[in-house]
Amino acid sequence: xxxxxxxxxxxxxxxxxxxxxxxxxxxxxxxxxxxxxxxxxxxxxxxxxxxxxxxxxxxxxxxxxxxxxxxxxxxxxxxxxxxxxxxxxxxxxxxxxxxxxxxxxxxxxxxxxxxxxxxxxxxxxxxxxxxxxxxxxxxxxxxxxxxxxxxxxxxxxxxxxxxxxxxxxxxxxxxxxxxxxxxxxxxxxxxxxxxxxxxxxxxxxxxxxxxxxxxxxxxxxxxxxxxxxxxxxxxxxxxxxxxxxxxxxxxxxxxxxxxxxxxxxxxxxxxxxxxxxxxxxxxxxxxxxxxxxxxxxxxxxxxxxxxxxxxxxxxxxxxxxxxxxxxxxxxxxxxxxxxxxxxxxxxxxxxxxxxxxxxxxxxxxxxxxxxxxxxxxxxxxxxxxxxxxxxxxxxxxxxxxxxxxxxxxxxxxxxxxxxxxxxx
Amino acid sequence: xxxxxxxxxxxxxxxxxxxxxxxxxxxxxxxxxxxxxxxxxxxxxxxxxxxxxxxxxxxxxxxxxxxxxxxxxxxxxxxxxxxxxxxxxxxxxxxxxxxxxxxxxxxxxxxxxxxxxxxxxxxxxxxxxxxxxxxxxxxxxxxxxxxxxxxxxxxxxxxxxxxxxxxxxxxxxxxxxxxxxxxxxxxxxxxxxxxxxxxxxxxxxxxxxxxxxxxxxxxxxxxxxxxxxxxxxxxxxxxxxxxxxxxx
Numbered sequence: 001x002x003x004x005x006x007x008x009x010x011x012x013x014x015x016x017x018x019x020x021x022x023x024x025x026x027x028x029x030x031x032x033x034x035x036x037x038x039x040x041x042x043x044x045x046x047x048x049x050x051x052x053x054x055x056x057x058x059x060x061x062x063x064x065x066x067x068x069x070x071x072x073x074x075x076x077x078x079x080x081x082x083x084x085x086x087x088x089x090x091x092x093x094x095x096x097x098x099x100x101x102x103x104x105x106x107x108x109x110x111x112x113x114x115x116x117x118x119x120x121x122x123x124x125x126x127x128x129x130x131x132x133x134x135x136x137x138x139x140x141x142x143x144x145x146x147x148x149x150x151x152x153x154x155x156x157x158x159x160x161x162x163x164x165x166x167x168x169x170x171x172x173x174x175x176x177x178x179x180x181x182x183x184x185x186x187x188x189x190x191x192x193x194x195x196x197x198x199x200x201x202x203x204x205x206x207x208x209x210x211x212x213x214x215x216x217x218x219x220x221x222x223x224x225x226x227x228x229x230x231x232x233x234x235x236x237x238x239x240x241x242x243x244x245x246x247x248x249x250x251x252x253x254x255x256x257x258x259x260x261x262x263x264x265x266x267x268x269x270x271x272x273x274x275x276x277x278x279x280x281x282x283x284x285x286x287x288x289x290x291x292x293x294x295x296x297x298x299x300x301x302x303x304x305x306x307x308x309x310x311x312x313x314x315x316x317x318x319x320x321x322x323x324x325x326x327x328x329x330x331x332x333x334x335x336x337x338x339x340x341x342x343x344x345x346x347x348x349x350x351x352x353x354x355x356x357x358x359x360x361x362x363x364x365x366x367x368x369x370x371x372x373x374x375x376x377x378x379x380x381x382x383x384x385x386x387x388x389x390x391x392x393x394x395x396x397x398x399x400x401x402x403x404x405x406x407x408x409x410x411x412x413x414x415x416x417x418x419x420x421x422x423x424x
Numbered sequence: 425x426x427x428x429x430x431x432x433x434x435x436x437x438x439x440x441x442x443x444x445x446x447x448x449x450x451x452x453x454x455x456x457x458x459x460x461x462x463x464x465x466x467x468x469x470x471x472x473x474x475x476x477x478x479x480x481x482x483x484x485x486x487x488x489x490x491x492x493x494x495x496x497x498x499x500x501x502x503x504x505x506x507x508x509x510x511x512x513x514x515x516x517x518x519x520x521x522x523x524x525x526x527x528x529x530x531x532x533x534x535x536x537x538x539x540x541x542x543x544x545x546x547x548x549x550x551x552x553x554x555x556x557x558x559x560x561x562x563x564x565x566x567x568x569x570x571x572x573x574x575x576x577x578x579x580x581x582x583x584x585x586x587x588x589x590x591x592x593x594x595x596x597x598x599x600x601x602x603x604x605x606x607x608x609x610x611x612x613x614x615x616x617x618x619x620x621x622x623x624x625x626x627x628x629x630x631x632x633x634x635x636x637x638x639x640x641x642x643x644x645x646x647x648x649x650x651x652x653x654x655x656x657x658x659x660x661x662x663x664x665x666x667x668x669x670x671x672x
Contacts, residue, residue: 416463419462
């Protein structure tokens, strides 16, 4: 029997590749039935370089039977354009969406786009493997948890599956040879979830505790990546890289022990308030060159409303310690949070600029599906564009015109503050 | 510069007369750069940047932020106000050169407002917007110009600039005049009472105004010429506490 062709597709920026699709493939291929009956190909398209016609042409040549798209707020437009054309030209192809943009509002996507077959909600590995088996002829779709799907007459949802309890069940896409580490775009994940539950973020929502990949596996991944002299920098995508000092020490030992070519860690997410001299020393030992941190706003009312942790003095001290030791700090602010207004946002900007981090990043609030802000937008008095990327259009004290002006002002501040002088 | 750097500043601004007349300006910029200043700004009429080689030298030495004065949207007006024939086109060429220069930079256009150019304000803003700038500052230069006459032009200038997605702010205009446009008051943005070395005076109404402690009031000479009839105390503003917090 011919194997079914499965294409897992991600539209990425700047030559990045999808770790999520690597996990899906690695987990699915644990199953012998899938191994024997499916050929899974991961395709990373550069969204800046390729247009939809080129993507469709590529797919017309490989002729997949099933296509799974990894969906984010910034690529869903291209996903839907591609899926619509594919379904029109090849009606037999099954179209599956997953990822943070589609999962939480699967029914909505299915209702609005009749060319979609299934949307996977939440963590995808287990659900995707079960769905694949169903398409290969084994099992019943209604028995697969965390799915939104279309039947001939209606759109149905199956009950939520619990997240994978033991992350060692998911094979490493790097160690399995599914993903090849590349310079600047290699991600390592050592745990899932987040210790914080900020209302604008979907990380860790509905997942009560952190789940860790086994140390031994993390160590092997780190060694595999760092044995390659061409890898000059890599990223850890843990939600808080320094969430616990003991664990940080362990990870740092793994990195420093394997880092024979001096690869740099770039843009690791940290909580600046947790940074002390010992943390800075550990970061330096791990060759961390840049970190990214909040606080998104410094306004106390807003912090409370969006459930964000921020201690100004500790944050300031953390930024200072890091910058003094040459570790670049990127601090983030969000425009349009409920509780903020134009002047409170300006206060946040001024407060951060006064701390002299290397970079202050200003972003407009995206009211993302799966977040508390999305689910309770009305309660928070938020207006937002329901079409991705779900930009905020108004908050109780932050009307549209003021948000627009804050964005324009922030662009000016960004160009002024974040300037990198000519290196001559 | 060395003593300032010890105070943990990372930005320095060169201004006064016109800094570009100094032959050693590139050396001064390099000196600042070597001291570790990250943001080095030059305030200038921009004429010297009509010579692209000079601009390149200044940028290579480490200056990336520029504030260019633009007095008019046309040669007769600009040249009249600068009292220098040909200065308009030199400034425009300077702005063109800056816009065309590929390196990272921040360019602000300052429009000094006076009795002779305020009716041209919308055109001056439109002219400035042609040069890939990042900010416009409207600053009061002339106490003989009444705010009542100026205000409609300020509103138009703000609308033109925001429509074109470029940030714009004012300096030297009493806050009560700017009601409804407080986001654009430069003094509030910086949390300072005044950016000018001039004499301001609160009038009787000011004591009742919510902005009394924040706003410098009008210039003494302005009050002498026009009186206080244009000013009225601001008695309510939903965001007054947040505005005051910017001064803490």
